[in-house]
Amino acid sequence: MTETTGTKGVSRRTLLKGTASLAGLAAGSGAITGFPYVKSADAKVLRYLGTAVNEGDDISKQCLKDTGIKIEYITATTDDVTKRVMTQPNSFDVLDTEYFSLKKLVPSGNILALDAKKIKEFDNITPVFTKGETPGGKKIGGQGTAPWKVLYLEGKDSKKFATSATEFVTLIPTVYNADTLGIRPDLIKRPISTWAELLNPEFKGKASILNIPSIGIMDAAMVVEATGKYKYADKGNMTKEEIDLTMKVMTEAKKAGQFRAFWKDFNESVNLMASGETVIQSMWSPAVTKVRSMGIPCTFQPLKEGYRSWASGFCVSKGVSGPKLEWAYEFVNWFLSGYAGAYLNRQGYYSAVLSTAKAHMEPYEWAYWMEGKPAEKDIKAPDGSLLEKAGAVRDGGSYEDRMGGVACWNAVMDENDYMVRKWNEFIAA
């Protein structure tokens, strides 16, 4: 391929190589820095990076109406949100992310903790976050990255999580839920009461889990514990041996054809369940509701071993200061003032400040979503579509019962690198 270039002094090819490495050196040495962005002088605009969970159009419209702050959503998957914070911290102002990613975000120094004193409703935030118990006093399982373990920093610019309350809050909680298995009762035709059923050969080729390694392995750990094979000290922070053991169980199930498909996207999970490709899978509450609103029976099945929970909250980019920081506080305060909380509660999620959300909901709505009582009237989604007919009862019951039944929280393990390698091995098996 190069027989004719030998005699020439500099071929284009070698020139390309030379300049490329020069440019690489220049960029590598930091000579090329980020481009400045143009800030609009008049409008109050906040760039809001997060997953689709909180990013409703109704929320941003109402926020603009109430506060004059224009929210520009940047929507990404959980993994991509984290990636963006690490690689482009100047590309957003407000960050809405999950507590389990804090173990990566806080040491990176790319996010700024918020001041609890400036959050009006901070003292009214549910004790789920601050004390690890429900308002009714039930103790909540703390395995994994439980929010109260990572809620406070030791100081303003500290990279260490504080063990007791300080005024520097990593994430001001916004939304959370207790996840469990979704099932198709019409196809299973018998009661399901334990996580062990996920890997029951009876459902061969009809089971599914989430395609996020750190969460998938926790679901598998719930199964391992439920079958009595092993008891983990912390399912959210396994040792290498525990990872090996859990992956072995998963690999055997995979080889036996237990899993139909792993899902990553809300709609994928709805599709798998609605089409009958799967009859039992880990799922999110609104996805179950969506399947049901298609007229297909689907239950968000409470299980005796408990729920796997997750939670998100707000912080700001390290680049945010001055008036923009004030707007960010104004926005977070508005978010906790009730409208957004009611909006989230009506989708089957939970809001961080219960009292303000309650004020924005009809009593029958509150009774259905939060108190586990039968619906007095038809239950409607925020967009007005029918979710449940009158008389229906929420799966898992009340807030107390559901949040009180949490066993572990989504997490990033200390042995994350090892786990990811094992996950690739599992996929290749």
Add this chain to the structure above:
Amino acid sequence: MDTSEDILQQASPGLIPGSGTARAAKPTRLSPSFISWLQAGPMMLVFLAFFLIPLVFVVIVSFWDYNEYQLLPAFSGRGYTDTFEGCIAQLPELCTIGKTYLMTLKLCFMVWAITLFIGFWVAYFLAFHVKSKTWQMGLSLLCTIPFWTSNVIRMIAWIPLLGRNGLVNSGLVKTGLINHPLEWLLFSEFSVVLALVHLFTFFMVVPIFNSMVRIDKSLIEAAYDAGATGFQTLVNVVIPLAKPGIVIGSIFVITIVMGDFITIGVMGGQQIAAAGKIIETRVNALQFPAAAANAVILLAITFLIITMMSRIVDIKKEL
């Protein structure tokens, strides 16, 4: 990989008659070599900025270390050693990377063989049986239909067709051919190959068609006159002359399938290993150096395959 001048000369000999003498005779005019630099310049700059420089970065980063939240710019072979973990210790059993590449190559080979077969005959039909240029154009555009929808929609659309309660299964059950729905129609190697063939046959059709329309029809007539059968004409005249198209199409298909993780992921139910998928998992876990190391390995293997293919046919010479 020569200068464009060489390529020009090979493409149409006589266009630049003896560049050496031309330079000597007219010293005031722009030298032909300068002109060809000028011609190649814009593409070269784009290539440099958006391909070569990023590639150099990838190679550099692949030798960095990392922790949970940042890249550590210190030399480390960890990305590579982790990737080949257990490859010697587990012998004779294959290690993760070995199994992954075996699966990737297997899928790649199947997709290549099927797209080549289908693509060849579609191109043959377009080139030799469709007489009007308009129809040729119109029918080739039809081949692009798979690209009219987004990836996600396309994937979701397979479920009602191939799913457990999908059209194919319910049709087969109704006709009594099978008693239970076929599980392997979806989320299997079969569905991955099907989706990839459905998408990428187009990349085979276009270059092969392009080679075929340039075949001088009188050559085929001559073969016929000399008493060759249809099969003999195909093997001895059409296929050799369509070879550049076949190789270019093959390069397209192989490079795309080697790096694919979206289609393999969705159609394989995220349970089929692929070289691209390893990179995706690593990137999602913010382990960029490990991802970069895997990318470099993938690049090397793909490059090796392409080099072997261009050994079979010298594309430059044939164009």
